[in-house]
Amino acid sequence: MITPADEVVELVSALIRFDTSNTGDPATTKGEAECARWVGEQLRQVGYQPEYVESGAPNRLNVFARLPGADPSRGALLIHGHLDVVPAEAADWSVHPFSGAVSDGYVWGRGAVDMKDMCGMMLAVARHFKRAGVLPPRDLIFAFVADEEHGGKFGAHWLVANRPDLFAGVSEAIGEVGGFSITVPRHDGGERRLYLIETAEKGLLWMRLSTRGRAGHGSMVHDENAVTTIANAVARLGTHQFPLVMTDTVAQFLSVVAEETGLSFDRNDLEGSLAKLGPMARMLGAVLRDTANPTMLKAGYKANVIPATAEAVVDCRVLPGRQAAFEREVDELIGPDVTREWISELPSYETTFDGHLVDAMNDAILAVDPEARTVPYMLSGGTDAKAFAVLGIRCFGFAPLRLPADLDFAALFHGVDERVPVEALEFGAEVLEHFLRNC
Incomplete structure (x- = not known):
């Protein structure tokens, strides 16, 4: 049986090869349609019936897939990622930004950390659950959305305003930017990996x-x-x-x-x-x-x-x-x-670092990295969580990655030579699988 970790690198590389640059100008933004249809096809191949929704403008395509859980009376969990990326100047890069190159232990390209890494992990776990007949504890809604990089007017905010039925019954959500590790020196001379869960x-x-x-x-x-x-x-x-x-x-x-x-x-x-x-x-x-x-x-x-x-x-x-x-x-x-x-x-957003979902995130991280510790943090930027919170959905940033201690992760967002470690992707897929089996 193919596991999520087995195919996540290939999926992320393939996602990066779709140029979904979002300039913010409808005249020069190609849109997410081609990539979204490819994602939908990967889901259809294993038995999902994906729903495509165009969000207010041509080619601004979103893909949704629902996996029923064991207890339909519980609120559903939304797992969301955006398919658009910020533009990149190829001349500035050491590899082509839409090559999806896999070399030197990294997957390279625009979107590698923002956020086609998480989209690849979502896709890998969703495919595995369907192939293996996994029954999650609650309904899972996998959402691959458009236009996050220009505020979500033709993405999450349009969907919330015009298609709230897509999120009916959803009580909690995970997306970017959280679940990644930083390494800090311990007072006893060792080191500790802290995994930052975005709660604000x-x-x-x-x-x-x-x-x-x-x-x-x-x-x-x-x-x-x-x-x-x-x-x-x-x-x-x-x-x-x-x-x-x-x-x-x-x-x-x-x-x-x-x-x-x-x-x-x-x-x-x-x-x-x-x-x-x-x-x-x-x-x-x-x-x-x-x-x-x-x-x-x-x-x-x-x-x-x-x-x-x-x-x-x-x-x-x-x-x-x-x-x-x-x-x-x-x-x-x-x-x-x-x-x-x-x-x-x-608007800003803040929730507390407690409850069953936080416990499930912590357990999933510790299952794969037993010496780690999870901690809440605030993101200085913004995500699609701002849109989903309007519906009363409790939102967290949880896109798990175990990162090298010397990697300046924050500098990779929207940066030249954006890349994500292969081992981090494999780790993240394993953690995400554990989490969604126990959420």
Whole structure:
């Protein structure tokens, strides 16, 4: 009998070979249809009857497959992954980003960690369960969705708004980004692998700033320059440090790290304390405060013409419970001459690290890595969990990977030479199988 670990590498490599780049522009986004139909065919081959749903635009195809469980009275579990990826410039890579190359112990290509690795694991386990006649303890819904990389307007959010019947009876869900390991030095001289289960994520707010001034000749003295006004507002935002906030999730995470490492985390110098953790500090620093990073500027049409308008786009990520305070602080920084509007607004999310599903995740990790420990953490980015939470579904990030201690995993997301270790995929498929047999 073929196990999930036997075919997961081949499946992930095949998924990567589909160019599902999502530019955010419908005119240049190819869509997920070809890849989605391939996924559906892999499911059909073993006996599923996949359902295809186009989510609000041509070629934005989603695939659903349901496996009935032993107790239909229990809430179903949604296992979701997105098929789209961010674009990649082939000239920057050491391998072609859509080659799905398997070499040097890694599977290479765009989507290898975000998130065709999890899609491959989902597909491998779903196929195995059908072939082996596995009866899970509850209904399982495998969902391969579109458009996550541009906010899910033509993916999860469209599905929740227009096809809530697809999620009828679902009480909990797992998806990205969690279940991966980090290795920390223990206070007794050894090491411990901690597996980070995502129980929270920051809110995503994309903000457009705009201002009007007086148009004029570039050679004149000019005190109503829209470019200057917007530039000053952007500079104040971009250099501002929002206050440190310790959420329950981050406090629990730091408590475990302190227990394992013997390090102390001084609340008066949290960033200095975190620096002791090396590459992990960058990831953790982003969940201690809100952020507002300017990403786009638009103004002018000729070198010697002062334009009447100027705009900027700012990527804001906001901690749970902080949005009202964040907005007040932003308004003070940009000043009365700049107008702001949200062009994308997705709320933060946080749940507790307890319950049967958390126990099942922990048991599955320990079954394959007995010396490990699971811990909750907050994601600084956003996932499709934001959409599913609207339906009252309790969401977790659990895409299990056992990673080399020296791998800068966070840097691979949307990065050049994105890749995932072969052994991590095989580990993840084994853990996911154990988890779904006992969820």
